[in-house]
Amino acid sequence: MKPSIPIDETHRRPTAQLEVPPRLLLGPGPCNAHPRVLQALTMRQVGHLDPCFLEIMDEIQTLLRYAWQTHNEVTFPVSGTGTAAMEATLANIVEPSDVVLVGVKGYFGHRLVDMAGRYGADVRKISKPWGQVFHLEELRQALETHRPAVLALVHAETSTGAKQPLEGVGELCREYNCLLLVDTVTSLGGVPLYLDAWGVDLAYSCSQKGLGCPPGASPFTMSPRAFEKLQARQTPVANWYLDLNLLCKYWGRDRTYHHTAPINMNYAFREALRLVSEEGLEQRWQRHQATAELLWDGLSDLGLECHVKREFRLPTLTTVRIPDGVDGKAIAQTLLHDYNIEIGGGLGELGGQVWRIGLMGFNSRPENVLLLLAALKRVLHQ
Amino acid sequence: MKPSIPIDETHRRPTAQLEVPPRLLLGPGPCNAHPRVLQALTMRQVGHLDPCFLEIMDEIQTLLRYAWQTHNEVTFPVSGTGTAAMEATLANIVEPSDVVLVGVKGYFGHRLVDMAGRYGADVRKISKPWGQVFHLEELRQALETHRPAVLALVHAETSTGAKQPLEGVGELCREYNCLLLVDTVTSLGGVPLYLDAWGVDLAYSCSQKGLGCPPGASPFTMSPRAFEKLQARQTPVANWYLDLNLLCKYWGRDRTYHHTAPINMNYAFREALRLVSEEGLEQRWQRHQATAELLWDGLSDLGLECHVKREFRLPTLTTVRIPDGVDGKAIAQTLLHDYNIEIGGGLGELGGQVWRIGLMGFNSRPENVLLLLAALKRVLHQ
Numbered sequence: 030m031k032p033s034i035p036i037d038e039t040h041r042r043p044t045a046q047l048e049v050p051p052r053l054l055l056g057p058g059p060c061n062a063h064p065r066v067l068q069a070l071t072m073r074q075v076g077h078l079d080p081c082f083l084e085i086m087d088e089i090q091t092l093l094r095y096a097w098q099t100h101n102e103v104t105f106p107v108s109g110t111g112t113a114a115m116e117a118t119l120a121n122i123v124e125p126s127d128v129v130l131v132g133v134k135g136y137f138g139h140r141l142v143d144m145a146g147r148y149g150a151d152v153r154k155i156s157k158p159w160g161q162v163f164h165l166e167e168l169r170q171a172l173e174t175h176r177p178a179v180l181a182l183v184h185a186e187t188s189t190g191a192k193q194p195l196e197g198v199g200e201l202c203r204e205y206n207c208l209l210l211v212d213t214v215t216s217l218g219g220v221p222l223y224l225d226a227w228g229v230d231l232a233y234s235c236s237q238k239g240l241g242c243p244p245g246a247s248p249f250t251m252s253p254r255a256f257e258k259l260q261a262r263q264t265p266v267a268n269w270y271l272d273l274n275l276l277c278k279y280w281g282r283d284r285t286y287h288h289t290a291p292i293n294m295n296y297a298f299r300e301a302l303r304l305v306s307e308e309g310l311e312q313r314w315q316r317h318q319a320t321a322e323l324l325w326d327g328l329s330d331l332g333l334e335c336h337v338k339r340e341f342r343l344p345t346l347t348t349v350r351i352p353d354g355v356d357g358k359a360i361a362q363t364l365l366h367d368y369n370i371e372i373g374g375g376l377g378e379l380g381g382q383v384w385r386i387g388l389m390g391f392n393s394r395p396e397n398v399l400l401l402l403a404a405l406k407r408v409l410h411q
Numbered sequence: 412m413k414p415s416i417p418i419d420e421t422h423r424r425p426t427a428q429l430e431v432p433p434r435l436l437l438g439p440g441p442c443n444a445h446p447r448v449l450q451a452l453t454m455r456q457v458g459h460l461d462p463c464f465l466e467i468m469d470e471i472q473t474l475l476r477y478a479w480q481t482h483n484e485v486t487f488p489v490s491g492t493g494t495a496a497m498e499a500t501l502a503n504i505v506e507p508s509d510v511v512l513v514g515v516k517g518y519f520g521h522r523l524v525d526m527a528g529r530y531g532a533d534v535r536k537i538s539k540p541w542g543q544v545f546h547l548e549e550l551r552q553a554l555e556t557h558r559p560a561v562l563a564l565v566h567a568e569t570s571t572g573a574k575q576p577l578e579g580v581g582e583l584c585r586e587y588n589c590l591l592l593v594d595t596v597t598s599l600g601g602v603p604l605y606l607d608a609w610g611v612d613l614a615y616s617c618s619q620k621g622l623g624c625p626p627g628a629s630p631f632t633m634s635p636r637a638f639e640k641l642q643a644r645q646t647p648v649a650n651w652y653l654d655l656n657l658l659c660k661y662w663g664r665d666r667t668y669h670h671t672a673p674i675n676m677n678y679a680f681r682e683a684l685r686l687v688s689e690e691g692l693e694q695r696w697q698r699h700q701a702t703a704e705l706l707w708d709g710l711s712d713l714g715l716e717c718h719v720k721r722e723f724r725l726p727t728l729t730t731v732r733i734p735d736g737v738d739g740k741a742i743a744q745t746l747l748h749d750y751n752i753e754i755g756g757g758l759g760e761l762g763g764q765v766w767r768i769g770l771m772g773f774n775s776r777p778e779n780v781l782l783l784l785a786a787l788k789r790v791l792h793q
Contacts, residue, residue, distance in 0.1 A: 032693055033578075034608050040477035041688045044470050047678055052457045059456050059671060070675060071453035074441050074625060075434045076753045088426050095422035108627070109491040109652065112670035116652045144651045196415075226416050237671060243456060245490070245627050245673035267649055269526045270491065270498045286758070288494035289441060289619060291627035293452060294676070296429055306423045311414055371458045376668070 052365070055401055056373035056387055057187050057346055058215070059237035059244050062297070063391040066242050069300035070293050077290045085299055086280060086290075092302035093248055096217060096240070096310070097232065099224040103256055105280040106246040106298055107271060108291050111214045111235030114247035116144055118210055118231045120268035121251070121259050122179055125149030130177035130207075132168070135159050136188035136377040137212055141181050148267060153177065159378045160189045160336050160348065165197050172205040178258075179208045179231075184222070185215035188376040190348035190385065191337045192220065199228015208255050214238065217248060218305055219317040219345040219389050230255040236294075239317070239345055241390020242301035245294040301390075317344040320393040324386065327402040331409070336383050345393075348375070348383040357384060360408055368404045434747070437783055438755035438769055439569050439728055440597070441619035441626050444679070445773040448624050451682035452675050459672045467681055468662060468672075474684035475630055478599060478622070478692070479614065481606040485638060487662040488628040488680055489653060490673050493596045493617030496629035498526055500592055500613045502650035503633070503641050504561055507531030512559035512589075514550070517541050518570035518759040519594055523563050530649060535559065541760045542571045542718050542730065547579050554587040560640075561590045561613075566604070567597035570758040572730035572767065573719045574602065581610015590637050596620065599630060600687055601699040601727040601771055612637040618676075621699070621727055623772025624683035627676040683772075699726040702775040706768065709784040713791070718765050727775075730757070730765040739766060742790055750786045 054060045062070075075082050086105070094104050107114045119141070123129060129150040131141045134157040145152050153175045157163060163182070172180065180202055184193050195211065202209040208230040216222050218239025224232055230252040236242035251259070251273065259266075259273055266272040270288065278285040305313060321344035325335060328349055336348035351357035357374060361384060364370045373385035388397065436442045444452075457464050468487070476486050489496045501523070505511060511532040513523045516539040527534050535557045539545060545564070554562065562584055566575050577593065584591040592613040598604050600621025606614055612634040618624035633641070633655065641648075641655055648654040652670065660667040687695060703726035707717060710731055718730035733739035739756060743766060746752045755767035770779065 032603060032696070034605050036692050037480055037607075038477075039482070040473045041691070042473065042477075044474070044681075044685050044688070047451050047454060047467075047682060049454055049457050049463055049678075051455060052461065054456060054458055056458055059458065059674060061456055062675075067453045067455070067675075069429050071449045072429060072431055073433060073449070074436060074443055074619075075431050076436055076438055076441065077626075079434065079747075079753065081431055085429075091422045091424065092426070095420075095424075098419055100421070109495060110670050110673060113491060113495075113652045116650070140651070147647055147649050147651055221414060223416050225419075235671065237456075243673065243675040244459075244671045245676050265529055267529050268498070269522070269529055270495045288492050289617065289626045291492060291625065291676070292441060293449075293625040294627050294673070296431075299426075300429060303426050306426070309423070310418050314414070365461075371461065 051369055053370045053397060055392065055397060056371045057385045058235065058387055058389065060241060060387060060389045060392040062243050063241045063301065063304055065304065066297045066300045070243065070297035072293070072296050074292045077292060078284065078286065082292065083284060085295060089295060089299050089302060090280065092306050096302060096305050097224045097250060098222060098226065099250055101250045101252050103273065103277060104250040107249045108288060109247060110244045111233065111247045113271065114233035114235065114249045115212065116268065117249050117271040118233050119144045119148050120271050121266050121273045122208065122210065122231055122255060123148040123150045124262055124264055126151055127179065128153060128175055128177040129179045129181060130155065130171060130175045132163050132182045134161055134189065134191065135183065135186035137183045137186055160191050162191050162193045162341050165201065168198060169201055172201060172207065176205065177207050179210050181210040183212040185213065185220060185343050185345065187215045187346060188379060189337065190343050190346045191341050192343045195227045203228060208258065215343060215345050218313065219393065220343060221314050224250065236298055236301065238387070238389045240301045240305065242297050245291055246298040317388065317393045320388045320395060320398060321347065323395055323398045324388060327398060331402065331406055345387060345389045347386045348379065349386060350383055357381060363408045364404055370401060370404055433751055435752045435779060437774060437779060438753045439767045440617065440769055440771065442623060442769060442771040442774040444625050445623045445683065445686055447686065448679045448682045452625065452679035454678050456674045459674060460666065460668065464674065465666060467677060471677060471681050471684060472662065474688050478684060478687050479606045479632060480604060480608065481632055483632045483634050485655065485659060486632040489631045490670060491629060492626045493615065493629045495653065496615035496617065496631045497594065498650065499631050499653040500615050501526045501530050502653050503648050503655045504590065504592065504613055504637060505530040505532045506644055506646055508533055509561065510535060510557055510559040511561045511563060512537065512553060512557045514545050514564045516543055516571065516573065517565065517568035519565045519568055542573050544573050544575045544723050547583065550580060551583055554583060554589065558587065559589050561592050563592040565594040567595065567602060567725050567727065569597045569728060570761060571719060572725050572728045573723050574725045577609045585610060590640065597725060597727050600695065601775065602725060603696050606632065618680055618683065620769070620771045622683045622687065624679050627673055628680040699770065699775045702770045702777060702780060703729065705777055705780045706770060709780060713784065713788055727769060727771045729768045730761065731768060732765055739763060745790045746786055752783060752786055
């Protein structure tokens with residue numbers, strides 16, 4: 030068989046065997062995966078409807094409920110990165126002209142606004158300066174004014190490092206008969222989080238931060254109240270890949286084919302959740318807190334200032350003010366180039382003003398803090 | 412720090428170390444990944460904006476252009492499985508009330524209809540019995556009747572094993588001033604495919620079939636003509652995660668953050684494409700054809716019949732008629748249980764009527780055919 034058309038060799042080229050530098054990932058994510066997670070990732074594949082894979086899917090759902098402290102039946106990873114899980118929550122819950130109230134106090138609040146709008150929501154915003162959080166009374170006032178179908182808040186704002194307190198918000202939402210949607214991308218697995226006790230109706234997250242897994246499978250959950258709204262939709266979900274009606278048939282009892290799940294990513298994700306369960310949430314949250322405090326004290330010794338008030342600081346992600354006269358980008362590049370340490374720059378409004386330092390999952394260890402502080406000290410005083 | 416709320420231990424449970432059976436995946440996909448691909452998958456992570464990762468992204472785009480035989484600048488993997496890439500093509504190209512003409516001759520044609528409808532398209536259908544293909548004259552007639560903005564065809568229908576000839580279709584679409592959208596999920600990397608020479612404007616695929624990679628990163632490409640339509644949109648793309656305007660800023664020169672790419676999946680995907688480039692397309696297509704012919708001859712020796720006429724048969728996926736009186740599902744289960752060989756059952760209209768046998772990527776090797784035939788013979792005559 031000769032090809033009917035000559036093959037164009039323009040883009041065929043020899044490429045070297047993959048070689049990646051030994052980075053220590055202390056930016057806003059991804060973090061380095063736990064070695065056991067990487068090992069699981071590389072296991073040989075089985076089919077996406079293999080009895081053995083169905084069992085893995087069940088284990089994942091159970092362990093994910095533990096990590097999120099929820100009994101929601103609809104709790105599983107979406108086959109994409111955290112942004113896909115964010116989109117899944119909005120695509121399924123928003124019907125055209127639903128009022129969605131978004132608390133904006135950083136980049137990811139803005140993203141929620143943009144996405145909800147694309148699904149036809151009547152989006153209302155309340156805003157705070159980046160790095161601050163909303164108080165319960167402010168939320169009550171906004172609910173009173175806008176009477177939304179959904180209140181969307183970012184628990185852990187990855188662009189600012191601030192932690193939105195959620196105690197009492199669920200009760201408030203019930204009082205105003207609206208659903209509570211929460212972004213837990215930078216909190217799940219590293220920051221105290223009680224979905225059921227806090228009355229959260231919809232949440233999403235990612236795998237590559239507090240859970241210490243590579244990116245590619247992203248937690249999603251929905252309370253029975255939210256599921257009722259989904260069932261009562263008048264219009265089809267405007268997203269086939271993320272349509273929960275179809276996804277629940279694959280992850281639930283029917284086991285109907287919907288799409289080919291990322292098999293190896295699910296192996297890895299299971300292992301990451303298994304590590305959470307072995308360590309225990311209390312221990313894990315304490316570890317993240319202790320590692321962060323070590324960082325905060327060390328930064329203060331270096332004369333550096335955190336952007337967020339201590340009581341609202343995330344243990345997973347710290348924003349550090351870049352001192353006047355210092356070229357923040359150059360410092361980050363030198364850390365990467367000379368010491369293989371990645372930290373993040375500011376995003377959006379905080380661009381050029383802060384560094385973002387992540388201590389998440391497997392990377393939340395004191396030795397990483399000591400190394401970073403030592404390297405930072407050296408690079409700042411070069 | 413004691414947790415403020417007692418931790419619910421209901422879903423915390425000990426789980427065993429991951430152990431998966433040594434399946435030989437000869438169903439419709441996923442197939443077993445090449446060992447070099449699995450090795451790449453497990454490499455330590457770098458950040459999604461690391462200079463080293465940006466280089467990997469460039470290599471992926473180049474090698475993917477070779478595999479697809481296209482010069483399209485917009486050519487990269489979407490961060491999800493094949494269904495996400497399918498959704499990306501429709502979400503970006505369809506504006507509400509655009510006429511989209513879909514050729515339906517299997518399950519995936521129906522899926523295109525469903526998805527296009529969700530993005531507001533005025534969907535028109537032409538249909539053929541499952542296992543058959545459209546002739547050029549039929550397509551011309553349908554274009555004449557419907558005058559669509561987009562003609563969508565499935566090149567390799569995974570539910571039937573039929574290959575839609577595409578020679579001449581691109582010219583036809585230009586004559587009728589419409590875009591040609593092609594599903595190459597089960598053809599890329601295993602079946603002759605010349606996107607540019609055939610005038611294909613939009614195509615998508617998956618990683619876990621002809622490319623021999625795990626699922627989780629899915630090829631997408633768009634011609635300059637299609638890109639023009641995207642630029643001329645009056646409405647925003649109704650899907651944030653898959654919005655090409657945003658994705659192109661990350662995969663193109665700007666390198667603007669959009670989402671955290673699945674780092675390890677991209678390592679694996681690069682390695683899979685590297686193997687395609689090393690082997691060469693001509694050699695690779697011939698290998699798939701030769702392996703398939705070995706299967707077809709062997710099936711005939713066993714008295715089994717293929718569902719699709721020989722000239723339209725895919726070398727990657729063969730549908731085999733289940734003989735009268737044989738319990739097709741039981742046979743597949745015995746193959747899996749006794750010999751660790753996975754084959755697929757029929758989907759949709761062909762449910763219960765056929766088995767689906769895939770010989771794709773790394774799995775397209777004569778030894779796999781011999782083993783399958785031997786096992787099938789034994790199981791059929793038990």
